Amino acid sequence: MQPRSLAINRTQHRSRASIPGKGTGRILYAVGLLWGGVLIVSLGLLWLGGAFExxxxxxxxxxxxxxxxxxxxxxxxxxxxxxxxxxxxxxxFASWTYLFPGFFIGGLALIFGISEPYYLAYVLDERENLPLTFFYVMLGFAGLWIGFLLPFGRRLGGAIAKRLPDWNWRPADVVKPGLILMAIGLVNTILAFTFGILGFQRVDEIGAYDGLIYMLSLYWLEASFLLWLFIFRSERFNAIHYIVLAVLIVTSLTKSAFQGNRGSLITIFILVTCAYVMTRGKIGIKQTLAGGLIVVILLMIGMVYGTTFRSIKRDQENISMSEYAAYVGDTFSAIGSSNVIDNLSKGFGALGDRLDAVSSLAVIVSNHERLSTLEDAYGFSNNIWNEFSTFWIPRILWPDKPVTIDPAKYGDLYFNYSDNAFAVTPFGDLLRNFGPWGVPLGMMLLGFILRTLYTSLREGQPFSFWRAVMYYMLLTSVSYEGTYSATIPFLVKVLLIAFTGILLIRFFAGPGRLSMSSDPI
Incomplete structure (x- = not known):
C-alpha cells in the first residue's frame, strides 16, 4: 500500500500533465520577444537603407x-x-504555427519590402485585392473560431469520450510496441523516398499503392510521439531511455535531411514540445527561453538547408536513393564551405519570402473568377466536391482515380510556374469553389470537427498514452497552407491509420492497469 503523500503527489502530477495552465504560455512570450527583436532589427536596417520609402x-x-x-x-x-x-x-495551434506568422508577420514582411515575390505582378488592382485578402483571412479565422465555440462539437465530443476504451498503459508497456511501430513506419518511409512519394521529388503518375505507402509511413511519426511521451513520462532514466532517445534523434534528423524542405526541423520541435506539454503540463523560465531561441535557430537552419538543397537538386525529378543521398551530402558540403554571413543572408532572404502567405493568397483572390473557366481544362475545378465524393475509395480499388488538384497544374495556371507547391490555404480553396460565403461556412465546419476531436481526446481528460497520440496525429494533420479539399479527407485517413497503430500497440501492451500511467519504468 502506497503512503498517502506519495499517492497525492502522483495524483497532482497527473493533474498537471493533463490540464493546461498559464505556465505553458511563457513559450509564446519568449518566441514573441525573439521574433520581435529580429523584426525590429530587420525593419530598422531597411528603414536606414531606404527600403521602406x-x-x-x-x-x-x-x-x-x-x-x-x-x-x-x-x-x-x-x-x-x-x-x-x-x-x-x-x-x-492554428494561430501560432501558421496563420499568425504567415499573415501578420508575413504581411509586415510584404509591407516593408522584406518579401518581394515575383507573382505580386499577377495581383490585379492591388489596392482592392490585397486588403480583400486580409478580410478573407479574418472571415475564415472567425468562422473557424465560431465553429469551435458552438456547443454541438463539445456535446458530440463528450458523448464520444464516454465510449472510448480505458487503456491505461505504464511507460514500460509502450517501449516495445513503439519500436515495432517505428520500424514499420521507417520501412515505408524508405519506400516512399525510393518511389518519389516523399522528399523534393515528384512522381509522373500516382501508383495504386503510393497512397497506402505514404499513410503507412506515418507510423514513424506516431511511434516517435509515443516514444517521446515515454521519455517525458518516465520518472527515472536507465539504458533503455538513452537507446530510445538516440533512435529518436538519429531517425528524426536523418528524415529531415532527406525531406529537403525548410520546415522539417520545426515539425520535430512541435512534436517534442507537444509530448512535453502533455506529460509535464508546465514549462519553466529556462525551458521557455531555450524553446523560444530554438524556434528561431531551427527556422534559420531550415531556411538555409532547404534553400541550398533545392538549389543543388534544381528540380523535382524522381531519382534513386543513392543519388538522393548524394544530394544530401552535397548540400552539407555547400553549407560548410560557405561563410556564416552568406548563410545568414540566405536564411533571412528565404525566411521573408517563406513567411509571406499574403501574396500567394492575393493571387487567388485577384484571379479566381477570371481563371475559373480554365480550371476545368487544367483538371481541378470543383476540387472540394470531387475530393469529398471520391476520397473514401482506395486507389488500390480505383487505380485511375483522378487527382482532384495537381500542385504543378495549379502553380502553372495561377503562378505560371509548375515546379513549386504554392500555398493555397483553406481560405483560398473555399473562395475558389464556393465564393465569399464558402469561406466562413467551410471553416465553421472545420471548427466543429476540431472541437469534437479536442473534447473527446484532450479537453478535461486525464493523461492517456493512446489518447495523447491520437490527438497529436489528428491535430497536426490539418494543414492551413494546403487545400481545404484535402484537409478533412486527410483527417479521416489519419484517424484510421493512427487508430490501427494504436490497435497494434494495444496488441503488444495489453489493456494496461486500472491506475493511470504514472508509474516509473
Missing amino acids: QRSGYSYLLPWCIATGILLVSPIVHQLYTDTFDPFHPVV
Whole structure:
C-alpha cells in the first residue's frame, strides 16, 4: 500500500500533465520577444537603407495587417487572461504555427519590402485585392473560431469520450510496441523516398499503392510521439531511455535531411514540445527561453538547408536513393564551405519570402473568377466536391482515380510556374469553389470537427498514452497552407491509420492497469 503523500503527489502530477495552465504560455512570450527583436532589427536596417520609402506604396495595408494580427492572436490572449492557456488547443495551434506568422508577420514582411515575390505582378488592382485578402483571412479565422465555440462539437465530443476504451498503459508497456511501430513506419518511409512519394521529388503518375505507402509511413511519426511521451513520462532514466532517445534523434534528423524542405526541423520541435506539454503540463523560465531561441535557430537552419538543397537538386525529378543521398551530402558540403554571413543572408532572404502567405493568397483572390473557366481544362475545378465524393475509395480499388488538384497544374495556371507547391490555404480553396460565403461556412465546419476531436481526446481528460497520440496525429494533420479539399479527407485517413497503430500497440501492451500511467519504468 502506497503512503498517502506519495499517492497525492502522483495524483497532482497527473493533474498537471493533463490540464493546461498559464505556465505553458511563457513559450509564446519568449518566441514573441525573439521574433520581435529580429523584426525590429530587420525593419530598422531597411528603414536606414531606404527600403521602406521605396515600398511605401504598401503602407495602406498596415491597418489591415494589424487588424488581422489582433484577431489571430485574440484566442491566445483570451486563454492567457482566463488562465486556461493550451498551446495545443486547435484554434490557438492554428494561430501560432501558421496563420499568425504567415499573415501578420508575413504581411509586415510584404509591407516593408522584406518579401518581394515575383507573382505580386499577377495581383490585379492591388489596392482592392490585397486588403480583400486580409478580410478573407479574418472571415475564415472567425468562422473557424465560431465553429469551435458552438456547443454541438463539445456535446458530440463528450458523448464520444464516454465510449472510448480505458487503456491505461505504464511507460514500460509502450517501449516495445513503439519500436515495432517505428520500424514499420521507417520501412515505408524508405519506400516512399525510393518511389518519389516523399522528399523534393515528384512522381509522373500516382501508383495504386503510393497512397497506402505514404499513410503507412506515418507510423514513424506516431511511434516517435509515443516514444517521446515515454521519455517525458518516465520518472527515472536507465539504458533503455538513452537507446530510445538516440533512435529518436538519429531517425528524426536523418528524415529531415532527406525531406529537403525548410520546415522539417520545426515539425520535430512541435512534436517534442507537444509530448512535453502533455506529460509535464508546465514549462519553466529556462525551458521557455531555450524553446523560444530554438524556434528561431531551427527556422534559420531550415531556411538555409532547404534553400541550398533545392538549389543543388534544381528540380523535382524522381531519382534513386543513392543519388538522393548524394544530394544530401552535397548540400552539407555547400553549407560548410560557405561563410556564416552568406548563410545568414540566405536564411533571412528565404525566411521573408517563406513567411509571406499574403501574396500567394492575393493571387487567388485577384484571379479566381477570371481563371475559373480554365480550371476545368487544367483538371481541378470543383476540387472540394470531387475530393469529398471520391476520397473514401482506395486507389488500390480505383487505380485511375483522378487527382482532384495537381500542385504543378495549379502553380502553372495561377503562378505560371509548375515546379513549386504554392500555398493555397483553406481560405483560398473555399473562395475558389464556393465564393465569399464558402469561406466562413467551410471553416465553421472545420471548427466543429476540431472541437469534437479536442473534447473527446484532450479537453478535461486525464493523461492517456493512446489518447495523447491520437490527438497529436489528428491535430497536426490539418494543414492551413494546403487545400481545404484535402484537409478533412486527410483527417479521416489519419484517424484510421493512427487508430490501427494504436490497435497494434494495444496488441503488444495489453489493456494496461486500472491506475493511470504514472508509474516509473
